[in-house]
Amino acid sequence: MTSTEITQEERTELEKALYDALNPLASAIRSRESGLPEARMWAADPVDVTLSVLAAWKVVDAEVKRLTAVAAATAGSYGASYEQMGAVWGITRQGARKKWPDAVTRPATAEAPTGATLKLFGGVAELVQDPSSGGWTWAAEGADKTRGGAEEDIWYATKEEAAAHAGAFLREHAADLS
Structure with missing residues (x-):
């Protein structure tokens, strides 16, 4: 498997894409909490604005974890082992099994699969x-x-x-x- 390290240019593009996705979510959260229109989010108290951004990152973090589990289950359904998933994630086979316990299923028999x-x-x-x-x-x-x-x-x-x-x-x- 190739390295998953990214270049500085790729990191910059990723950050831009994440912020582009995050800003509408942060604005919507701030609007719901304050009752103000989303367009006025950035004019609010800086503490409230930054807490809205932090709340949006929490939502993104939870969604990334969910999608990561879906990706692990998909890899497992195609035959990836916990050892392979652990290598990609930078953890041990046991760590991968603990992180995604249902991602890999063992075949019931040793016969050729039909x-x-x-x-x-x-x-x-x-x-x-x-x-x-x-x-x-x-x-x-x-x-x-x-x-x-x-x-x-x-x-x-x-x-x-x-x-x-x-x-x-x-x-x-x-x-x-x-």
Whole structure:
């Protein structure tokens, strides 16, 4: 795996993007707390303004942690190990297992897989391989209880392709992404 260190230019661009995303959130929080219009946020008492910014960063921090857990679960669903996730995150295998306890599931048997379960966004998809053609299909139930699957007679060349379609369905039918 390549290094995840970023250049100063990349850091500057990231900071700009984060501030661009944060400012509307901080303004909305400040407006709700003060009853003032969002446009007047920066004219308020500096302590109140900076506390609104801090509150917005707390919201962003919680969302980053949630999305990180989703990314770990996705990596695990594609076969990444805790050792690999730990290496990427800069922690041990045990640390990764503790941080994302449900990200990696162990196969029930040692036989060659003919199916797989994908758990994302609160829903579940079953991926099934056709023994004769080797193609893959999927059926899923989203977190909102909507059921769906690959169209009849559609077989994907790889498990990953079927999983991508199933994952898109589960994302579309997540209970709450906000």
